[in-house]
Amino acid sequence: MKRKVFTDEHDAFRQMVRGFLEKNVVPNFEKWEEQGAPPREFYNEVGELGILGIQIPQEYGGSGEQTYKYSAVLTEETLRAKLGLGSLRVHMDIVLPYLLKYATAEQKQRWLPGAASGDLITAIAMTEPGTGSDLAGISSTATRDGDTYVLNGSKTFITGGVNADLMLVVARTAPVDPDNRRAGLSILVVETSSPGFGVVRTLSKLGMKAQDTVELYFDNVRVPAANLLGEEGRAFDYLGHNLAQERLSIAVGSQAAAVAALNETTTYVKDRNVFGRPLSSMQNTKFILAECATEIEAGQMLVDRALDDHDQGELSAVDAAKVKLFCTELQGRVVDKCLQLFGGYGYMLEYPIARLYADARVTRIYGGTSEIMKTIISKSLGL
Structure with missing residues (x-):
């Protein structure tokens, strides 16, 4: 289409x-x-x-x-x-x-x-070793001291942490309110050259090998109060503002990766001979790729509708969750089916399908897991 x-x-x-x-x-x-x-x-x-x-x-x-x-x-x-x-x-x-x-x-x-x-270059530090998707459980603290905040704590799974010059850090600027754990969080823009800011290590990952993902620590980092982003204590509200675009961005990438996998596999099966004839001539190959192409078409229409809605300011958090859930799960299915058609070669890193396979797994986790997306969607159904 x-x-x-x-x-x-x-x-x-x-x-x-x-x-x-x-x-x-x-x-x-x-x-x-x-x-x-x-x-x-x-x-x-x-x-x-x-x-x-x-x-x-x-x-x-x-x-x-x-x-x-x-x-x-x-x-x-x-x-x-x-x-x-x-x-x-x-x-x-x-x-x-x-x-x-x-x-x-x-x-x-x-x-x-x-x-x-x-x-x-910027990055954002939200996730902590003990919180995962539970951002209300953030324990890093930023205590006001005159015209600065004193930042302490740690973060993990921070993309772009090696090259970043500015790090948006979500920290607790007020004690935990048992009745509203989301309150008291603020966003500080931290210069990574600040004393006490450090990269603990670059994490070794299954995929996304050229994406620097790190653990960070903050040891009495002094952040100018002028680097507070927005109002103190409003971070949770602010984070919700951009979730639709963040999840749409992941969906766009997942959809594009599925297209790349299909194109790569279609070319391969036409050139690969098995049992004396092209792999593409076998009914199983045709049916699998036909299934992939049809699913991809559906995903593309969903993404394109979401892109239009987002530009019009009409992409809701629920709709963004649906797009992310559908497209990341689609990516996983398509890439897995495509790799199977490569046989043993699909497991070799010299073939791009192996990279696409390894990179695909995380999209169902970051930006909110598939389970979180299902929770959001089910709530919209009154469940």
Whole structure:
């Protein structure tokens, strides 16, 4: 089915992104996987192209586009090339919306020009070793001391933690209220060069090898009170504001990864001979790929409708949960079926399908697990 969600401007942007990835990322990506992160200069290159600042207002060095669809194009092209650049997506799709909505004019002047150029890379630290999806259980503390906050605690599973210059840290600025554990949380923008801020270790993962994921600690880190994002104690409300886009972003990537897996497998089965004839000529192969293609078509229509709704401000948390649940589960099924058609070669890392398989597993976990998505959806049914 013809997609109608993008304009000619989006298509031109797609071609620019595709050319950049093929020239600057694909030849180097294996090295980045070995290193565990892209080099720092990669972000400046992306910034020079205007990609980082696509949604940043012009007065701060960006293009001032209101639509999220350019970011969706970037994600689709990244997965089309079978790459994983999660740290870039965190900077653009997750952190930037908080700065755009809640930063003061003075804070925007300090942070947004660098965010657009790639001189200031951002990440966000919410999850703690003992909390997982239970953000109300955050125990990291930020105690006011004059014109600073003193931050203590630890975070884990933090994407982009190696290259980040600014870290949005969710910490408790008031004692726990037993009747409302969500109260008393605030967001502090922490400079990673601050004394007491440290990376404990870079985590070794099943997939997403070029996505720097770390554990952090804060040992009496002094954060200027001027770096408080929004109002004190309002973090939980703020985090809910961007959940729809965060989950839509994951769904876009999952959908694009499923498309990449189908394309990769279709090419492989046409070239691979088994028992004296092409693997593509066998009924089992045809039926499996037909099933995948049909599911992918359904997922694409769901994603495209969500992209339109999001641009109109109409994508609810429940609808975003449905899109994430459907597309991440779809990704898992499709990639698994596709890898099976590769036989033993599918298990070899030299084949891109193996990377797609390893990378797929986490999408049903981060940004809210599939079980959390089902809980949200079931509540909307009055259950």
